[in-house]
Amino acid sequence: MKRHHPWLSWPQLREGPMQLACHLCDTLQAAPRLREGDGAYCCVCGERLYRNRPHSLAHATGFSAAALIFMVLAHTFPFLTMTSGSISTRLTLMEAAHVLIRDNDPLVAAGVVFFTMVAPFILVAGMLYVAAPLRHGVALPGAMRVTRWLQWMEPWSMLEVFLLGLIVSLLKLGKMAEVEFGLGLWALGGLVLCTAAALGGIDKMELWDRLEITRKGEANQT
Amino acid sequence: MSLPPPAASQELASCHVCQKVSPIRLENCPRCGAHLHLRKPQSLERTWALLLSACALYVPANLMPIMTVSGLGGGEANTILSGVVAFWQMKAYPVAIVIFTASVLIPILKVAALVWLCLAASGRVWASPRALSRVYYITELLGRWSMVDVFVVAILVCLVRFGTLMTITPGPAALCFSGVVILTMFAAMSFDPRLIWDRHRADLADAPPP
Ligand SMILES: [Zn+2]
Ligand SMILES: [Zn+2]
Numbered sequence: 083m084k085r086h087h088p089w090l091s092w093p094q095l096r097e098g099p100m101q102l103a104c105h106l107c108d109t110l111q112a113a114p115r116l117r118e119g120d121g122a123y124c125c126v127c128g129e130r131l132y133r134n135r136p137h138s139l140a141h142a143t144g145f146s147a148a149a150l151i152f153m154v155l156a157h158t159f160p161f162l163t164m165t166s167g168s169i170s171t172r173l174t175l176m177e178a179a180h181v182l183i184r185d186n187d188p189l190v191a192a193g194v195v196f197f198t199m200v201a202p203f204i205l206v207a208g209m210l211y212v213a214a215p216l217r218h219g220v221a222l223p224g225a226m227r228v229t230r231w232l233q234w235m236e237p238w239s240m241l242e243v244f245l246l247g248l249i250v251s252l253l254k255l256g257k258m259a260e261v262e263f264g265l266g267l268w269a270l271g272g273l274v275l276c277t278a279a280a281l282g283g284i285d286k287m288e289l290w291d292r293l294e295i296t297r298k299g300e301a302n303q304t
Numbered sequence: 305m306s307l308p309p310p311a312a313s314q315e316l317a318s319c320h321v322c323q324k325v326s327p328i329r330l331e332n333c334p335r336c337g338a339h340l341h342l343r344k345p346q347s348l349e350r351t352w353a354l355l356l357s358a359c360a361l362y363v364p365a366n367l368m369p370i371m372t373v374s375g376l377g378g379g380e381a382n383t384i385l386s387g388v389v390a391f392w393q394m395k396a397y398p399v400a401i402v403i404f405t406a407s408v409l410i411p412i413l414k415v416a417a418l419v420w421l422c423l424a425a426s427g428r429v430w431a432s433p434r435a436l437s438r439v440y441y442i443t444e445l446l447g448r449w450s451m452v453d454v455f456v457v458a459i460l461v462c463l464v465r466f467g468t469l470m471t472i473t474p475g476p477a478a479l480c481f482s483g484v485v486i487l488t489m490f491a492a493m494s495f496d497p498r499l500i501w502d503r504h505r506a507d508l509a510d511a512p513p514p
Contacts, residue, residue: 126308127437243449
C-alpha cells in the first residue's frame, strides 16, 4: 500500500493522476509531487496551491507540545500585577472572565474565554493528538474528526490579538499605577510563537494523505 | 483569451475540508466525509445578511460606552472613539493609531471590501479578479485584529478594581462590538471567492473575440 518515491518525504495513495482545484478560482489542474521546500502555484490566479514542507509533522508535534507547556504556564501565572496603595490586583484569564461575569457581562466573558482559552487549546492539543502518532503511521481514534475541528478553530484562536491587547493596556495603565510583568506574559509570548510555528509548518496535503493511508490500512486488516 | 475550465464545469467539487477533488454526485467527500458542494451554498445571500447585521450592531457599538471609569471624582463613560481621542491627547500616538486602526478603520474597510466583493461577484461592478482575490485574502487576515479593544476592556476591568478609589466596569458596547467582529468574520467565511472567477469567466465568454 505504501509507495515511496525517491525524493518524496511521505507516501501517497495514488489511484490515478492527482488533481486539485484552486480554492480561489476553481481551476482544475494536475498536482504533481514536489521536492521538499518547493511550492505549486495556480496557473490562472497565481495563488499558492500547496507546498511540500520538510518534516512538517515533526515540526507540528514539537511546536504544539511546547505550546501546550506554555499554555499551562500562561494560565497558572498572572500576566500583569497592578499595585495601587495597599491593594494589588492580578490578571489571569480565569480571573478576567470571573470579573466580567460578576459585572453582568457573561456573554463577553464567554467570548474572551472561547477566543483565548478554548479555541487555542483545541488547536494545540488537537494538533498534538493528530500529528504525533501520524508520524509513525498511526491514527488515534477520531483523528479525522479532530483534524476537521482544527480547521474550524483556526480563525477563532486569537491569542496574538490578546497579546496586543495586553501591550495596549500596559501603556494605558503605566501612567496610573505600578504595573509589573508576570511570568504569564512571557509564557503567552512563547505560546503565540509556538502556535504560529506549528500552524504555519503543517503541510495539510501530507496530513490528509497520511490520514487516508492509515484508514485504508485499517480497512485492509479487517 | 480563454481560461482553463473550472472543476465545477466537469461536475467535480473540491472538498472544503481536505481539498480532495471528487465528483459532486458522491455528495460526501470519500476521504474526510464532509458534505460536498460546487460553491458555498447561498454564499451571496448569507454574506449580505451577515454584513447588514454587522452594520446595524456597529451603530450602538460606537454610541454606547465600552467601559465606565468610576472613582472618587464620579464616573466617566468611555466610547471607542473617546478612548482614541484620550490616547491622542496623552500624546500616546502609537497606541492611539493601533486602537483607531483596529476598532474603527479595519471594521469599516472590511465591510466596504466585502460589499465590493459581493457587488463584483453579482456583476454590478467590474474589477480585476486578481485584485479582488487579493482584497479577499487581506480581509480574511485582518478581521480578527478588531477584537483587540474588547480584550483591552476585559484586561482593564480585571486589573483596575480599587473599590472607591478607581474601578472600571464594562459597558454594553463591548458586547455589540464583539458581535460586529464575529459577524464580519462569518461574513468573510461565507463569501465564496470562486464566484469572482465564475463572473470573470462568464464575462470573457460573452465578450466578442478581438
Ligand atoms: Zn487559482
Ligand atoms: Zn474531504
